[in-house]
Amino acid sequence: xxxxxxxxxxxxxxxxxxxxxxxxxxxxxxxxxxxxxxxxxxxxxxxxxxxxxxxxxxxxxxxxxxxxxxxxxxxxxxxxxxxxxxxxxxxxxxxxxxxxxxxxxxxxxxxxxxxxxxxxxxxxxxxxxxxxxxxxxxxxxxxxxxxxxxxxxxxxxxxxxxxxxxxxxxxxxxxxxxxxxxxxxxxxxxxxxxxxxxxxxxxxxxxxxxxxxxxxxxxxxxxxxxxxxxxxxxxxxxxxxxxxxxxx
Amino acid sequence: xxxxxxxxxxxxxxxxxxxxxxxxxxxxxxxxxxxxxxxxxxxxxxxxxxxxxxxxxxxxxxx
Amino acid sequence: xxxxxxxxxxxxxxxxxxxxxxxxxxxxxxxxxxxxxxxxxxxxxxxxxxxxxxxxxxxxxxxxxxxxxxxxxxxxxxxxxxxxxxxxxxxxxxxxxxxxxxxxxxxxxxxxxxxxxxxxxxxxxxxxxxxxxxxxxxxxxxxxxxxxxxxxxxxxxxxxxxxxxxxxxxxxxxxxxxxxxxxxxxxxxxxxxxxxxxxxxxxxxxxxxxxxxxxxxxxxxxxxxxxxxxxxxxxxxxxxxxxxxxxxxxxxx
Numbered sequence: 048x049x050x051x052x053x054x055x056x057x058x059x060x061x062x063x064x065x066x067x068x069x070x071x072x073x074x075x076x077x078x079x080x081x082x083x084x085x086x087x088x089x090x091x092x093x094x095x096x097x098x099x100x101x102x103x104x105x106x107x108x109x110x111x112x113x114x115x116x117x118x119x120x121x122x123x124x125x126x127x128x129x130x131x132x133x134x135x136x137x138x139x140x141x142x143x144x145x146x147x148x149x150x151x152x153x154x155x156x157x158x159x160x161x162x163x164x165x166x167x168x169x170x171x172x173x174x175x176x177x178x179x180x181x182x183x184x185x186x187x188x189x190x191x192x193x194x195x196x197x198x199x200x201x202x203x204x205x206x207x208x209x210x211x212x213x214x215x216x217x218x219x220x221x222x223x224x225x226x227x228x229x230x231x232x233x234x235x236x237x238x239x240x241x242x243x244x245x246x247x248x249x250x251x252x253x254x255x256x257x258x259x260x261x262x263x264x265x266x267x268x269x270x271x272x273x274x275x276x277x278x279x280x281x282x283x284x285x286x287x288x289x290x291x292x293x294x295x
Numbered sequence: 296x297x298x299x300x301x302x303x304x305x306x307x308x309x310x311x312x313x314x315x316x317x318x319x320x321x322x323x324x325x326x327x328x329x330x331x332x333x334x335x336x337x338x339x340x341x342x343x344x345x346x347x348x349x350x351x352x353x354x355x356x357x358x
Numbered sequence: 359x360x361x362x363x364x365x366x367x368x369x370x371x372x373x374x375x376x377x378x379x380x381x382x383x384x385x386x387x388x389x390x391x392x393x394x395x396x397x398x399x400x401x402x403x404x405x406x407x408x409x410x411x412x413x414x415x416x417x418x419x420x421x422x423x424x425x426x427x428x429x430x431x432x433x434x435x436x437x438x439x440x441x442x443x444x445x446x447x448x449x450x451x452x453x454x455x456x457x458x459x460x461x462x463x464x465x466x467x468x469x470x471x472x473x474x475x476x477x478x479x480x481x482x483x484x485x486x487x488x489x490x491x492x493x494x495x496x497x498x499x500x501x502x503x504x505x506x507x508x509x510x511x512x513x514x515x516x517x518x519x520x521x522x523x524x525x526x527x528x529x530x531x532x533x534x535x536x537x538x539x540x541x542x543x544x545x546x547x548x549x550x551x552x553x554x555x556x557x558x559x560x561x562x563x564x565x566x567x568x569x570x571x572x573x574x575x576x577x578x579x580x581x582x583x584x585x586x587x588x589x590x591x592x593x594x595x596x597x598x599x600x601x602x603x604x605x606x607x608x609x610x611x
Contacts (some may be wrong), residue, residue: 084354086300103312110316129604149323149357153316155424160312164305184558195545204608205541209555212537212601216559227569242526263318269327280472282342 058135058275059284065268065275073265078256086251103161104248109256111154111175113263114182115217117147121189122214125207137203138278139192141208142271146263148186155180174228178221184211199278375603393478399484405494411459416498419452421476423506434511441510442520442571449499449524450560453531454553456495457539458580460487465543465609481603488599496528512575519584520573526587527567533598534559540605563590 087105095103121143127136158176159169170176189206196202302309359572405412430436464470470516474480502525504517538556545551570583 048311076569093303098305102309106312106316146323149319153319156315156319157312160308160315164308181558181561184554188558191547191551192541192545195542195547195551197316197546201611205545205605207535208601208605208608209541212559215597216562219562220558223565227565230569238312250442266327267321269331273327273334275329276338278339290308 061249069268076261083254115150125210151183393482394486401490446568492532500524543609
C-alpha cells in the first residue's frame with residue numbers, strides 16, 4: 048500500500064488519520080502493557096542481589112528511553128517546522144512536549160524508588176538521573192515558552208528554535224554531567240547497576256518499551272487532534288466534523 | 296496473592312513506583328481526552344448560531 | 359557619524375552614513391566588522407549612561423555571594439569547599455539578571471526593529487550587542503570574583519583559576535543567555551521564564567567552570583576543564599549568534 052505522505056501534511060487531511068491511528072496504537076499499547084506487566088511482575092524471576100525491588104526497571108528503563116527518544120523526535124519535527132514552515136510539523140512538536148516531560152518525570156520517580164532500596168538513597172545525583180532531570184527542565188521550558196507567547200505561529204517558531212538549541216545541548220549536558228559524576232564519585236556505589244539480564248528480564252523490558260512507544264504515539268496523536276481543532280477553528284472544514292463525530 | 300503484593304519485602308518501593316507511573320499515565324490520558332472534548336465544545340459553540348436544525352442540540356438539550 | 363536617521367535613543371543607525379565604495383568583498387568584510395563595532399560601541403554607550411544599573415547588578419553578585427556563609431557556616435573548611443560553586447552559581451544568576459536589558463528596551467521602543475531593517479547584517483549587530491553585554495555584565499563579575507573569593511578562604515592560585523574560568527565562561531553565559539532573551543521578547547512570564555529556559559543550558563558551563571576551580575583547590579591541573587571551557591566558548595561564538603538572530607527575527611515578525 049503506497050501512501051503519498053504529503054497528502055497528510057496539512058492539518059485538514061491529517062486529522063482523521065490521527066484519530067484512527069490513535070485508537071489503534073492505544074489498543075496495541077494496552078495489549079503490550081498487559082503482556083509486559085505479566086512478565087515484569089510475575090514471570091521474571093526474583094533477582095538474587097536486589098530482590099523484587101529490581102522489577103521497577105521494567106518501568107524505569109522504558110520511561111528513560113522514551114524521554115530521550117521523544118526529545119529527538121520533537122527536535123526533528125521542530126526542524127521540519129522551521130525548514131518547511133508547515134503548521135502540522137509545529138503542531139506535532141507541540142503535542143510531543145508534554146508526553147516527553149511526563150516520561151522524564153516517570154523515569155525520575157521510578158528511579159528514586161529503585162535507588163532507595165538498592166543503594167540506600169532516593170536521590171544519588173548519578174549521571175543518568177541528573178541528565179534526565181535537566182532533560183525534564185528542557186521539556187518544561189518548551190511547554191512554558193509555548194504558554195507564554197500569544198501568537199501561535201510565533202510560538203511555533205520560537206519553541207522550534209528552543210527545541211533545537213536544547214537538542215544540540217543535550218549531548219554536551221550529558222557528557223558534562225557524566226564527567227562531573229565520575230570525578231566526584233568518592234563512594235563505592237556503582238549506579239549503573241541493572242542486574243545481569245536473564246532473557247526474561249530483557250524480554251520484559253523490550254515489551255514494556257514497545258508498549259511505551261505505542262502509548263506515546265496514541266496520546267500524542269490524540270493531543271494533536273485537540274490542537275488542530277483549537278487552532279484551526281474558523282476554517283470551514285471543521286464544521287462538517289461536528290455532524291460526523293460526537294465529542295468523542 | 297499476598298506474597299505477590301509483598302514483593303519480597305519491597306512492597307513500598309515497587310508499588311509506589313508502579314502506582315506513581317500508572318497515576319501519571321491515567322492523568323495524562325484524562326487530560327488529553329478533556330482537552331479534545333473542550334476543543335470540540337468550543338468549536339460547537341462557535342458554529343452553533345449558524346446551525347438552526349434541532350438535531351444540532353446537545354444531549355442536554357442546551358443551546 | 360553624521361547620519362540623518364537616528365533611533366529614538368538619538369544614536370545614528372547603522373547604514374545611515376554611506377561608507378565610501380570600495381571593492382565589494384572588502385566592503386562586505388568591512389561592513390561586518392563595522393556593524394559589530396557599531397553595535398558594540400552603541401550598547402556600551404547606552405549602558406554607561408545608566409552606570410547605576412550596572413553597579414546594582416554587580417552589587418547583586420556581591421550580596422548573593424555574601425549570603426551563603428550565613429546560610430551554611432563561617433568555618434573556613436566549609437567555605438573553601440562550597441566557595442567555587444557559590445561564586446560560579448552566583449555568576450549564573452547575575453548573568454540572568456542582566457540579560458533583561460540586552461534586547462528588551464530596544465524592542466519596546468522600536469529601535470530593534472529599525473536595527474533589523476538596516477542594511478547591515480543582523481548577525482553582526484547581534485554579536486556586537488552580546489559582546490557589549492559581556493563587557494558590561496560578565497567581565498565585571500569575573501574581575502570581582504577573586505576579591506570575593508578571599509571571603510571563602512581560597513588562596514591566590516585558586517583565585518587566579520577562578521578568574522580565568524569566569525573570563526572564559528561568562529561570554530558563554532552571555533551568548534546562551536542571549537538566545538533565551540531573544541526567544542522571550544514580549545512574552546509573558548518575564549525573568550522566571552528566561553531562567554527556566556537558560557539555566558539548563560548553563561549547566562555544562564557551571565560544571566566545568568566550578569570544576570576547574572575545584573581542581574585548582576585540590577592542587578591538580580585545571581587545564582582539562584579550562585580547555586573544555588575554551589572549546590565551548592569557540593563553539594558558542596561560531597554557532598550561537600546564528601540562533602539568536604533567528605530568534606530575533608521570529609520575535610520581530
